[in-house]
Amino acid sequence: MTISSEPRHLDARYDVLVVGAGPAGMAAAIGAREMGASSVLLVDREPDPGGILLQCIHSGFGLHAFREEITGPEYAERFFEQVLDHEVDVLTDAFVMDVTTDRRVKLMSPSVGVTTVDAGAVVLAMGARERTRGAIHIPGDRPSGVMTAGLAQKMVNLEGYLPGRRAVILGSGDIGLIMARRLTLEGVEVVGVFELLAHPSGLGRNIVQCLEDFDIPLHLSTTVVGIHGRDRLERLTVAPVDDERQPLMDRAWDVDCDTLLLSIGLIPDAELARDLGMRMDPLTGGPMVSSTMETSLPGVFAAGNVVHVNDLADWVSQEARVAGEAAGALSTGRMRPLEDIRLLPGDNVGYVVPHTISSDHNQTVSFRVREPIYGDTQLRLGQVHRRKLKAAVPAEMITLKVGPHLLEGFTGDALRVDAVPFDADRDAKGGER
Amino acid sequence: MAGAQAETAVYLCTGCPLGCRLEVDAVDGDVIEVRGHTCKRGERYGRQEYLDPRRPLSTTVWVRGAQVARLPVRSAEAVPRDRLVEVAEALRGVCVEAPVQRGQVVLSDVAGTGVDIVATRSLQPAG
Numbered sequence: 195m196t197i198s199s200e201p202r203h204l205d206a207r208y209d210v211l212v213v214g215a216g217p218a219g220m221a222a223a224i225g226a227r228e229m230g231a232s233s234v235l236l237v238d239r240e241p242d243p244g245g246i247l248l249q250c251i252h253s254g255f256g257l258h259a260f261r262e263e264i265t266g267p268e269y270a271e272r273f274f275e276q277v278l279d280h281e282v283d284v285l286t287d288a289f290v291m292d293v294t295t296d297r298r299v300k301l302m303s304p305s306v307g308v309t310t311v312d313a314g315a316v317v318l319a320m321g322a323r324e325r326t327r328g329a330i331h332i333p334g335d336r337p338s339g340v341m342t343a344g345l346a347q348k349m350v351n352l353e354g355y356l357p358g359r360r361a362v363i364l365g366s367g368d369i370g371l372i373m374a375r376r377l378t379l380e381g382v383e384v385v386g387v388f389e390l391l392a393h394p395s396g397l398g399r400n401i402v403q404c405l406e407d408f409d410i411p412l413h414l415s416t417t418v419v420g421i422h423g424r425d426r427l428e429r430l431t432v433a434p435v436d437d438e439r440q441p442l443m444d445r446a447w448d449v450d451c452d453t454l455l456l457s458i459g460l461i462p463d464a465e466l467a468r469d470l471g472m473r474m475d476p477l478t479g480g481p482m483v484s485s486t487m488e489t490s491l492p493g494v495f496a497a498g499n500v501v502h503v504n505d506l507a508d509w510v511s512q513e514a515r516v517a518g519e520a521a522g523a524l525s526t527g528r529m530r531p532l533e534d535i536r537l538l539p540g541d542n543v544g545y546v547v548p549h550t551i552s553s554d555h556n557q558t559v560s561f562r563v564r565e566p567i568y569g570d571t572q573l574r575l576g577q578v579h580r581r582k583l584k585a586a587v588p589a590e591m592i593t594l595k596v597g598p599h600l601l602e603g604f605t606g607d608a609l610r611v612d613a614v615p616f617d618a619d620r621d622a623k624g625g626e627r
Numbered sequence: 628m629a630g631a632q633a634e635t636a637v638y639l640c641t642g643c644p645l646g647c648r649l650e651v652d653a654v655d656g657d658v659i660e661v662r663g664h665t666c667k668r669g670e671r672y673g674r675q676e677y678l679d680p681r682r683p684l685s686t687t688v689w690v691r692g693a694q695v696a697r698l699p700v701r702s703a704e705a706v707p708r709d710r711l712v713e714v715a716e717a718l719r720g721v722c723v724e725a726p727v728q729r730g731q732v733v734l735s736d737v738a739g740t741g742v743d744i745v746a747t748r749s750l751q752p753a754g
Contacts, residue, residue: 265685268729352696354696354697379712399644401639
């Protein structure tokens with residue numbers, strides 16, 4: 195397979211232009227071609243397509259997209275082979291500087307310089323970026339050796355540098371857990387993982403195979419309250435927290451280390467969307483979208499982690515395929531579905547995507563609970579649908595399939611999504627079975 | 628010998644992101660029953676985890692002549708859990724030359740485990 199920063203040719207106009215060639219962008223480009231777009235351009239700022247998948251060398255990808263468990267680089271390469279099969283033009287090493295509301299895309303790259311491409315439709319698939327130290331205000335010095343877990347992952351897995359010799363990880367999200375194992379395998383001593391919350395943020399399987407397998411301690415309800423070191427990180431102060439998540443300083447202790455990896459969450463990398471002035475969702479940090487992932491600007495779509503942070507790359511690809519298909523369909527002059535039902539996050543729901551749905555077709559509704567429910571959970575979509583889950587935790591995104599079978603006969607203009615303990619629901623409904 | 632030794636081991640299945648809680652009943656080191664799984668792979672996992680825990684290994688090796696410094700690799704099959712670090716150490720000095728094809732065997736029978744290490748990414752020569 196050859197990937198080049200030189201496009202086979204770069205046209206002045208494309209039916210669909212996709213920004214970002216990660217698991218979202220690649221799926222969107224394929225979807226657009228399959229729904230009839232005659233020309234699709236896929237743009238990425240890195241030299242190789244694949245996005246963050248290239249540094250996610252662990253397995254856990256592809257169970258939905260390929261029906262087998264593969265690693266990130268394999269997922270990227272197999273997807274990219276499909277992109278090439280679908281005769282998508284690919285421009286790497288190219289940075290999208292600006293998108294206008296009439297879909298003129300200004301981009302810059304060593305091979306084409308600064309140029310503008312017109313697009314019939316645009317799919318924004320820029321993914322997410324990591325929250326940094328500034329987002330959680332850890333007091334102390336500013337030595338080297340403090341970095342996000344994903345940056346360390348890039349150093350180790352692509353560039354061949356170790357970030358340090360003795361590391362602490364703050365945050366028990368999956369990236370942090372995976373880096374705990376990764377550093378251990380490369381001979382770095384991982385002193386421990388510290389998590390502010392009383393429960394781990396990452397998947398259970400990663401607690402087992404990234405921490406327990408290597409006897410790496412996980413300290414729940416504990417956080418970093420001080421960073422010490424003149425040039426290089428030398429020591430952290432950590433402290434347990436109370437129920438209000440306030441540190442108990444009288445029980446603080448010091449940990450010697452030269453590296454602190456932060457795995458404290460992702461935020462949509464949505465600057466382009468914000469600059470476009472489209473309607474944004476303060477709950478996700480990404481654009482608001484319709485059931486076909488179209489933003490408030492006609493012809494501009496968004497999908498994947500730029501809309502909301504997903505758990506799995508496979509789901510990102512599924513969602514982006516919907517966006518790409520709709521963008522492709524639009525380019526052939528097909529009508530948009532009638533989109534007239536707003537979705538609202540209700541009881542114990544942190545956010546809902548998409549923000550509107552249609553009773554014309556089947557769609558996937560994704561959301562997360564705010565507080566964990568460790569037991570039978572009732573999911574409610576207004577009065578039209580109920581489903582029971584064994585448990586619901588913020589770390590695991592929940593999806594519902596919603597289509598004409600549920601919405602037939604619904605005449606309102608909005609539906610609330612609730613996720614509540616099963617018993618409370620029954621009480622509220624007066625003993626309903 | 629004392630009487631039959633019965634025990635129940637509890638595992639969290641790492642077979643997929645679902646993370647089912649497995650209970651494995653064993654008598655005298657033989658697995659009698661696996662409970663709590665929601666698929667066939669889960670049952671197999673529970674049995675294997677009790678008898679001989681294994682994990683897939685992903686790591687990287689040096690690559691010369693490509694645009695990146697490291698080539699991602701994985702074990703063709705799972706390796707014994709207690710030998711993960713040893714296997715990773717055995718791979719630390721390995722260096723391959725671009726071009727590399729995805730699936731190419733980078734090292735056979737790593738650290739005497741009988742398991743091959745394969746590339747998970749194709750890399751063209753740089754420039």
